[in-house]
Amino acid sequence: xxxxxxxxxxxxxxxxxxxxxxxxxxxxxxxxxxxxxxxxxxxxxxxxxxxxxxxxxxxxxxxxxxxxxxxxxxxxxxxxxxxxxxxxxxxxxxxxxxxxxxxxxxxxxxxxxxxxxxxxxxxxxxxxxxxxxxxxxxxxxxxxxxxxxxxxxxxxxxxxxxxxxxxxxxxxxxxxxxxxxxxxxxxxxxxxxxxxxxxxxxxxxxxxxxxxxxxxxxxxxxxxxxxxxxxxxxxxxxxxxxxxxxxxxxxxxxxxxxxxxxxxxxxxxxxxxxxxxxxxxxxxxxxxxxxxxxxxxxxxxxxxxxxxxxxxxxxxxxxxxxxxxxxxxxxxxx
Amino acid sequence: xxxxxxxxxxxxxxxxxxxxxxxxxxxxxxxxxxxxxxxxxxxxxxxxxxxxxxxxxxxxxxxxxxxxxxxxxxxxxxxxxxxxxxxxxxxxxxxxxxxxxxxxxxxxxxxxxxxxxxxxxxxxxxxxxxxxxxxxxxxxxxxxxxxxxxxxxxxxxxxxxxxxxxxxxxxxxxxxxxxxxxxxxxxxxxxxxxxxxxxxxxxxxxxxxxxxxxxxxxxxxxxxxxxxxxxxxxxxxxxxxxxxxxxxxxxxxxxxxxxxxxxxxxxxxxxxxxxxxxxxxxxxxxxxxxxxxxxxxxxxxxxxxxxxxxxxxxxxxxxxxxxxxxxxxxxxxxxxxxxxxxxxxxxxxxxxxxxx
Amino acid sequence: xxxxxxxxxxxxxxxxxxxxxxxxxxxxxxxxxxxxxxxxxxxxxxxxxxxxxxxxxxxxxxxxxxxxxxxxxxxxxxxxxxxxxxxxxxxxxxxxxxxxxxxxxxxxxxxxxxxxxxxxxxxxxxxxxxxxxxxxxxxxxxxxxxxxxxxxxxxxxxxxxxxxxxxxxxxxxxxxxxxxxxxxxxxxxxxxxxxxxxxxxxxxxxxxxxxxxxxxxxxxxxxxxxxxxxxxxxxxxxxxxxxxxxxxxxxxxxxxxxxxxxxxxxxxxxxxxxxxxxxx
Numbered sequence: 001x002x003x004x005x006x007x008x009x010x011x012x013x014x015x016x017x018x019x020x021x022x023x024x025x026x027x028x029x030x031x032x033x034x035x036x037x038x039x040x041x042x043x044x045x046x047x048x049x050x051x052x053x054x055x056x057x058x059x060x061x062x063x064x065x066x067x068x069x070x071x072x073x074x075x076x077x078x079x080x081x082x083x084x085x086x087x088x089x090x091x092x093x094x095x096x097x098x099x100x101x102x103x104x105x106x107x108x109x110x111x112x113x114x115x116x117x118x119x120x121x122x123x124x125x126x127x128x129x130x131x132x133x134x135x136x137x138x139x140x141x142x143x144x145x146x147x148x149x150x151x152x153x154x155x156x157x158x159x160x161x162x163x164x165x166x167x168x169x170x171x172x173x174x175x176x177x178x179x180x181x182x183x184x185x186x187x188x189x190x191x192x193x194x195x196x197x198x199x200x201x202x203x204x205x206x207x208x209x210x211x212x213x214x215x216x217x218x219x220x221x222x223x224x225x226x227x228x229x230x231x232x233x234x235x236x237x238x239x240x241x242x243x244x245x246x247x248x249x250x251x252x253x254x255x256x257x258x259x260x261x262x263x264x265x266x267x268x269x270x271x272x273x274x275x276x277x278x279x280x281x282x283x284x285x286x287x288x289x290x291x292x293x294x295x296x297x298x299x300x301x302x303x304x305x306x307x308x309x310x311x312x313x314x315x316x317x318x319x320x321x322x323x324x325x326x327x328x329x330x331x332x333x334x
Numbered sequence: 335x336x337x338x339x340x341x342x343x344x345x346x347x348x349x350x351x352x353x354x355x356x357x358x359x360x361x362x363x364x365x366x367x368x369x370x371x372x373x374x375x376x377x378x379x380x381x382x383x384x385x386x387x388x389x390x391x392x393x394x395x396x397x398x399x400x401x402x403x404x405x406x407x408x409x410x411x412x413x414x415x416x417x418x419x420x421x422x423x424x425x426x427x428x429x430x431x432x433x434x435x436x437x438x439x440x441x442x443x444x445x446x447x448x449x450x451x452x453x454x455x456x457x458x459x460x461x462x463x464x465x466x467x468x469x470x471x472x473x474x475x476x477x478x479x480x481x482x483x484x485x486x487x488x489x490x491x492x493x494x495x496x497x498x499x500x501x502x503x504x505x506x507x508x509x510x511x512x513x514x515x516x517x518x519x520x521x522x523x524x525x526x527x528x529x530x531x532x533x534x535x536x537x538x539x540x541x542x543x544x545x546x547x548x549x550x551x552x553x554x555x556x557x558x559x560x561x562x563x564x565x566x567x568x569x570x571x572x573x574x575x576x577x578x579x580x581x582x583x584x585x586x587x588x589x590x591x592x593x594x595x596x597x598x599x600x601x602x603x604x605x606x607x608x609x610x611x612x613x614x615x616x617x618x619x620x621x622x623x624x625x626x627x628x629x630x631x632x633x634x635x636x637x638x639x640x641x642x643x644x645x646x647x648x649x650x651x652x653x654x655x656x657x658x659x660x661x662x663x664x665x666x667x668x669x670x671x672x673x674x675x676x677x678x679x680x681x682x683x684x685x686x687x688x689x690x
Numbered sequence: 691x692x693x694x695x696x697x698x699x700x701x702x703x704x705x706x707x708x709x710x711x712x713x714x715x716x717x718x719x720x721x722x723x724x725x726x727x728x729x730x731x732x733x734x735x736x737x738x739x740x741x742x743x744x745x746x747x748x749x750x751x752x753x754x755x756x757x758x759x760x761x762x763x764x765x766x767x768x769x770x771x772x773x774x775x776x777x778x779x780x781x782x783x784x785x786x787x788x789x790x791x792x793x794x795x796x797x798x799x800x801x802x803x804x805x806x807x808x809x810x811x812x813x814x815x816x817x818x819x820x821x822x823x824x825x826x827x828x829x830x831x832x833x834x835x836x837x838x839x840x841x842x843x844x845x846x847x848x849x850x851x852x853x854x855x856x857x858x859x860x861x862x863x864x865x866x867x868x869x870x871x872x873x874x875x876x877x878x879x880x881x882x883x884x885x886x887x888x889x890x891x892x893x894x895x896x897x898x899x900x901x902x903x904x905x906x907x908x909x910x911x912x913x914x915x916x917x918x919x920x921x922x923x924x925x926x927x928x929x930x931x932x933x934x935x936x937x938x939x940x941x942x943x944x945x946x947x948x949x950x951x952x953x954x955x956x957x958x959x960x961x962x963x964x965x966x967x968x969x970x
Binding site for chain 1: 807810812814815816817818819821822823825826827898902905906909910911912922925928929932933934935937940941944947948949951952955956
Binding site: 414441447455457459460519520 | 880883
């Protein structure tokens with residue numbers, strides 16, 4: 001197992017390198033001149049030329065790449081043209097908001113979708129199955145930001161249960177000391193429970209919106225694989241020799257779980273994209289909002305930095321999923 | 335079309351036990367020291383065929399028998415170079431097939447064909463029966479559409495298919511009909527040699543009998559040489575002139591059908607025959623069951639592969655090297671160190687059974 | 691073809707869901723063709739005397755904050771959304787199929803490398819990458835189509851590749867080799883037709899995803915720009931409005947967007963079912 005983890009970590013480093021190369025070159029090889037965007041719409045030729053020099057864009061591409069890689073080994077992602085801060089710092093501040101949303105939504109969606117899918121598969125064509133099927137169809141069709149909007153309308157405007165979508169926590173409360181960056185966790189650690197409560201309540205609606213959007217896919221997958229497994233010969237045999245229903249069911253669940261787990265891993269990358277939109281709606285001030293802002297400003301360093309971080313998150317979660325799977329599924333050999 | 339009937343076909347299914355010399359016929363296929371192994375990731379290799387040699391004459395059927403995993407299907411596929419043999423030599427009508435350039439190989443393809451075990455999967459689901467049978471004609475002859483159509487009609491009637499089926503798709507046919515389409519396609523270019531890879535094992539008994547009859551009739555009419563791969567000994571007994579027995583990637587006994595079935599020499603052949611009931615009273619059933627498990631094809635044992643399971647194994651000989659072939663006359667070759675022991679052992683067994 | 695159509699119709703007729711998806715898809719296609727002509731108001735005309743009006747008999751879906759008629763805008767939007775989605779999807783399906791066949795059929799290092807790269811792109815948070823690419827290459831509809839088209843290539847490449855893998859190993863290919871087909875004929879005549887099926891069956895489903903992607907990009911302001919009638923952009927302008935209770939401004943375009951994606955999704959399922967009736 002240890003050897004397998006090491007091997008996977010090694011592969012991950014290579015993948016990451018590939019990602020960096022890919023991101024760096026694709027951003028720079030695309031048609032469009034960042035210097036022009038950067039210098040502004042009314043800049044003169046000279047001003048653009050100066051900006052280009054400042055950004056180091058006048059050097060050959062390969063040289064730029066070497067310089068960037070050198071920076072990167074020191075953990076330096078360069079400076080954001082827009083905020084003027086170190087990109088690494090910018091990302092660090094915003095990281096926790098995004099990651100807590102992703103974690104909560106992934107766990108929530110998994111915990112809800114898998115039992116629902118199992119129940120559906122055990123009672124196919126029941127009323128419950130039909131209702132959840134319709135939900136599954138609907139959930140995949142509406143964008144998560146739209147779900148978020150409806151939630152805001154219902155729970156903030158109409159019912160008044162939720163706080164307004166005005167950030168990570170109420171602006172009226174004094175934020176806790178920066179430790180992890182997550183106001184919820186930092187509030188709990190420093191004993192600033194008011195802040196923690198407010199931060200938690202601000203996370204509820206965005207998490208629900210993401211869960212509603214992502215539950216459907218996982219549920220559908222669980223249902224299909226489970227039905228497939230239930231029709232397989234070894235389950236028939238288990239029923240024939242009269243094993244208790246519960247035991248048979250557990251056999252089936254264990255076998256159906258594996259592909260579902262890998263689907264969840266793949267969906268995390270998609271979910272990060274979704275988080276960007278959700279953050280936008282709830283103005284959560286996470287990586288997503290930062291990315292949108294950098295993208296609309298053509299902030300190369302910020303974008304490259306963000307993409308690298310996003311890929312790290314995706315790759316790490318894929319690794320985690322693979323490890324979970326390796327420990328659950330005896331067919332996977334290290 | 336050549337109608338080379340051989341004398342052998344007329345001598346009836348059981349032939350004669352006499353020591354008369356075989357009529358001289360041209361060898362169509364000579365396989366020498368054929369080896370195929372599949373490397374594993376960890377550097378080990380799986381042995382599918384290790385050092386197998388045999389030959390095949392015009393109009394002759396060689397039955398290739400062995401349990402699943404013995405490498406018989408791999409031999410068939412290697413002969414047609416559907417997979418590349420690791421080493422050895424395959425001479426087809428004097429042409430060396432191993433390492434033959436792709437272009438030349440393709441030119442030879444029409445002369446050697448295959449009939450598949452996976453009846454349905456071997457037919458392109460998007461082509462009609464007519465198209466399937468037409469394909470080889472279209473590729474290899476310059477005939478017009480009209481003449482080809484006549485030829486398709488002729489071919490379909492040869493395999494007892496009604497021409498009205500020509501517009502149907504494979505999934506609309508029965509298993510037996512599908513196999514007939516496969517046969518019609520294979521014989522369309524009048525090949526010299528056909529590999530029959532368990533052609534009936536996926537079919538029901540009725541279609542099985544029909545297909546066997548069709549194959550036998552076609553051979554009598556056109557003089558095809560067959561390599562009949564099967565684990566069904568009764569079918570092999572029915573169609574073959576000679577039989578080769580495989581055990582774990584090795585050839586262990588080869589000879590004329592009557593020799594193999596009436597006086598099997600190798601302990602494994604004895605065991606194999608004792609597992610089947612023959613309707614033929616001339617074939618004595620043997621009350622013998624082989625114990626133990628087949629060794630792994632990855633770590634082949636040093637001596638005879640049957641050593642640990644063999645009732646007449648001799649320590650110090652059988653576990654040191656694989657036996658060399660011993661000639662028992664009439665082209666009957668056996669790969670066994672202790673032939674006499676085997677003979678005595680099984681004769682005793684049969685006597686005991688008869689006494690009881 | 692005739693057989694296929696009648697078989698398809700039979701399958702659709704049997705299921706209420708498929709019927710719903712079929713009718714709804716047809717409606718969206720009609721709106722795509724003639725939507726702007728059906729609109730009661732000019733979708734780009736802002737009437738400053740009547741802004742933020744709730745739904746009424748005059749303005750069925752109400753008006754937005756600059757007084758544009760939301761109903762007119764909602765039914766005009768398929769023109770732009772579906773055009774982008776169709777063109778982008780065609781780019782993806784063509785390039786994806788070609789790459790899928792190449793990476794599936796050839797077993798050498800560069801096809802392996804290509805396959806790995808395609809896999810890697812799929813792991814990316816593609817939405818963000820697409821967003822970035824659109825901004826940098828210049829935010830216009832042409833670039834939007836190209837970028838989305840390219841970023842969805844791996845979906846089809848993967849589908850086709852795995853099918854090519856399966857078909858390549860099948861017995862009828864072996865039979866075709868025995869018959870003496872040339873390599874090229876095997877690839878184009880025997881492997882290709884069977885391998886492309888999953889790609890074109892999936893076309894409709896992916897079309898829905900692409901519409902989602904277009905509107906998501908517009909929502910964050912890097913796709914189609916307001917005041918063009920586009921669902922995502924319309925929802926985006928409605929975000930501040932919903933906080934003060936003007937729900938109709940984002941909700942109606944959102945509902946139309948989801949309905950459209952849903953319909954194409956259902957049509958995709960129906961197509962799957964027609965092609966392979968044994969499916970669950």
